[in-house]
Amino acid sequence: MNTSRRKFIRKSAIGATGLSMAASSLPLSAKNYKNILGANDRINMSVIGVRGQGFGHLRRWASMAAVDNVYIKTICDIDENLWAERITAIEEIQGEKPGTEFDLRKVYDDKDIDAVSIAAPNHWHALATIWGVQAGKHVYVEKPSNHNVWEGRKMIEAAEKYDRIVQVGFQNRSIENVRKAMQFLHDGGLGDVYMARGLCFKPRDSFGQAPDSEVPAGVHYDLWVGPAGMYPYNEKKFHYNWHWFWDTGNGDIGNQGPHQWDIARWGMNKNEHPVKISSSGGYYKWTDCPQETANTQTAVMEYADGKIMQFEVRGLYTAGEDSMSVKIGNLFYGTEGWMEIKGSDWKTYMGRKGEPGPSSDKPAEEGKDLGYLAAPGGGGHYMNFITALRSGKKSDLTCPVEEGVISSDLPILANISYRLGRDLSFDGKKEKFVNDPEADKMLTRKYRAPYTIDNTI
Numbered sequence: 001m002n003t004s005r006r007k008f009i010r011k012s013a014i015g016a017t018g019l020s021m022a023a024s025s026l027p028l029s030a031k032n033y034k035n036i037l038g039a040n041d042r043i044n045m046s047v048i049g050v051r052g053q054g055f056g057h058l059r060r061w062a063s064m065a066a067v068d069n070v071y072i073k074t075i076c077d078i079d080e081n082l083w084a085e086r087i088t089a090i091e092e093i094q095g096e097k098p099g100t101e102f103d104l105r106k107v108y109d110d111k112d113i114d115a116v117s118i119a120a121p122n123h124w125h126a127l128a129t130i131w132g133v134q135a136g137k138h139v140y141v142e143k144p145s146n147h148n149v150w151e152g153r154k155m156i157e158a159a160e161k162y163d164r165i166v167q168v169g170f171q172n173r174s175i176e177n178v179r180k181a182m183q184f185l186h187d188g189g190l191g192d193v194y195m196a197r198g199l200c201f202k203p204r205d206s207f208g209q210a211p212d213s214e215v216p217a218g219v220h221y222d223l224w225v226g227p228a229g230m231y232p233y234n235e236k237k238f239h240y241n242w243h244w245f246w247d248t249g250n251g252d253i254g255n256q257g258p259h260q261w262d263i264a265r266w267g268m269n270k271n272e273h274p275v276k277i278s279s280s281g282g283y284y285k286w287t288d289c290p291q292e293t294a295n296t297q298t299a300v301m302e303y304a305d306g307k308i309m310q311f312e313v314r315g316l317y318t319a320g321e322d323s324m325s326v327k328i329g330n331l332f333y334g335t336e337g338w339m340e341i342k343g344s345d346w347k348t349y350m351g352r353k354g355e356p357g358p359s360s361d362k363p364a365e366e367g368k369d370l371g372y373l374a375a376p377g378g379g380g381h382y383m384n385f386i387t388a389l390r391s392g393k394k395s396d397l398t399c400p401v402e403e404g405v406i407s408s409d410l411p412i413l414a415n416i417s418y419r420l421g422r423d424l425s426f427d428g429k430k431e432k433f434v435n436d437p438e439a440d441k442m443l444t445r446k447y448r449a450p451y452t453i454d455n456t457i
Contacts, residue, residue, distance in 0.1 A: 043389065046074040046107045047117045048128055050086050051239060053142060054119030058090055060382045061117060065094035070386060072098045076107050079239075080218035102220045104128060108135035115165075115389060118142060123228050123248045126151035127453055129401075133164035140385050142169040143258040144250060144408035145401065149431055150444035152405035157457045159401045167385040167397050168404025170262045174375035174384045177344040177360045178263070179398075184358060185267045190334025190348065196268050198260030198311040200252050201318050201327035204295060206286035207244075210236045227451040236290060244291040246419075251293030252313045253279075254411035256328060262399075262407035263330045263341065264309050273409065273428030274301035274309065279418040285316060299414035311414065323347065416442045 047057045054077070064070035075086050075098050083100050091097040101107050107116060108131055115138040118128045126146040132139045139159075145168045146152030159166040172178045185193055212232035215221040221233055228247040231237075243249035251257075281297030283289075295315030302308055320327040322340045329342040337350035337357055348357035376396040377387025388396035416439055417424050425434040433439040447453060 040069065043068075043070045043114050043386065044073040044112050045070060045115050045117060046076050046101075046110075046113050047072065047119060048076045048104050048107065049118065049120030049124070050075055050077045051079065051082055052119075054117075055086065055089075057117045057119050057140075058086060059093060062090045062093040064382070064386065065096070068383070068386060071096060073113055074099045074101055074107055074110065076101045076104050078102050078220040078224045080220075081216070103223060104131070108132060108137060111136075113137065115139065115385075121224075121242045121248050122250055122254070123147045123242075124226050126155050127227050127447075127451060129155050129166060130158045130453055130457065133158050133162040133166065136162070136164070138165040138385075138389050140167045140169065140382070141401075141404075143262075143404065144254050144411065145404040146408050146412070147250070148442070148444050149409050149412055151453055152409055153431060154453050154455075154457050155401055156405055161457060165385070165388050165392075165394060165397065166401040167381070167388070168399045168401055168408070169381065170259060170399045170404060170407065171381040172259060172263055173266075173398035173403070174381040175344050176374045177346065178341070179375065181339065181341055181346040181360070182263075182266055184348070185332060185334075185339065186269060189336075189358065190332060190339060191336030193268055193307075193332050193334040195308045195310065195333040196264035197331040197333075198257065198264045198309075199321065199326055199329055199331070200256045200260060200312070201314040201320060202252060202256055203317055204252070204315050206289040207236060207241050207291075208288060209290055210234060225448070227445070227447045227453075229446070229448060244293045246292050246415075249293065250411055250415060251297070252295070252315060253293075253297050253299065253311060253414055254408075257311060257313065257411050258408055260328065260330055261309075261311060261410040262403075264311070264332075265407055265410065267330065267332050267339075268307060268309065270303060270307070270309070271406070272303070273406070273426055273431070274413070275304050275426055275428070276302040276423065277413050277417045277426055278423045279414040280421075281313065281418060293415075294418060297414075297418060299411075299417070301410065301414070309410075311411070 045061050047054050050058055058072060061070055062072050071094055072090050075083060080102060087098060107113060116132050118125055118139065118141040120128055122144055125141050129139045129141045146155060212234045215233045237245055243255050244251060279297060279299035281294040283291055283295050297313040299311040300308065322331065324340050324342045324347065326340055326342045332339040337348055339346060339348045345360045347359040350357040375384045375398045377383045384398050388394065394400055413426065420439060424436065424439055427434055
């Protein structure tokens, strides 16, 4: 299909969407959309936020150009100082020079862009996703999918209303060995799994202090702050360090942690919110740092059936746990044994004597097939998104927005307990705390105009 013909079809099918799409606009269904983005059609993408993880996104999507016909059309970042290096790298990989924008709204106005990949700071994930689907784009969004519980629900509603494919970046969901471990748990390999633990043992040094200063040339700071409350530019609250401040990040429990929260919930087959939440900790050792989030934190979640999920952050110095010295990973405890997961490797130990059971090297008894298929499309999480985009089937996604949000909510809820300094009771159906208006206020935020989420989605 030539470019002009493709533009004509897309404009006829989608029309003028943009950020101000009226609520009455009829979304293009995924079923019809696959007629445009078929197996051989080119897919144009933009990555929004290209410094750290976003640079990885750029390279992954661009590497699909030759075989899968996926191209980076536009690099989008509020820091123009990053553009030159990214342009050179991506042109070398895909053979075409991408364009640049600092304002994601311009990206969404571009009818030739089919999908966006969001790797901006956490406080932008939900709004960028919602604006994207309103503009007719499919979305791949990094974890945590949302910065607060209310906006996560709005992401789910928007994806449904505008009938878009939305994948959340919990990459473990597309790793075959991890999928086999989960299937082993779901098939009762450990008996009844009554407790899961997530571990994030990642030592981090102080990043020091700096006075507020002028915004560097080439940085569009108002856009970067976006829905958060405006505050003076400070280099210690900007690139990467935004993780450690409540307005923009969630601490390590909501940074590295969401991956392990997701595996814990997945392994326990919990598709609902916990009913009891407790978290405590603190920021230890460093006295020369303005960090707001904890560097040592423990959280305990209890579900309606009494089963338990634990999470621990150790940000200073510690050994790993169990036979594989797990520092970033998970542990599961069942009535017949226990499991440890580190990356894509896993082992099980059975009974009182802890005898070795199935593992990633030997996933089942000889001659027994777990029967768990690889992720649709193969080739990992990014390819899974493209597979679903081409098929038009949301069911092809290994981590659709509904799954991503409920896992992302777990560290958010833990942080509310930590910040209030007390245990909390939660009504998952209402997504409200039980008789606790103070805690309820922390389920959302005051959004700064014009970076707001439409409450009528």
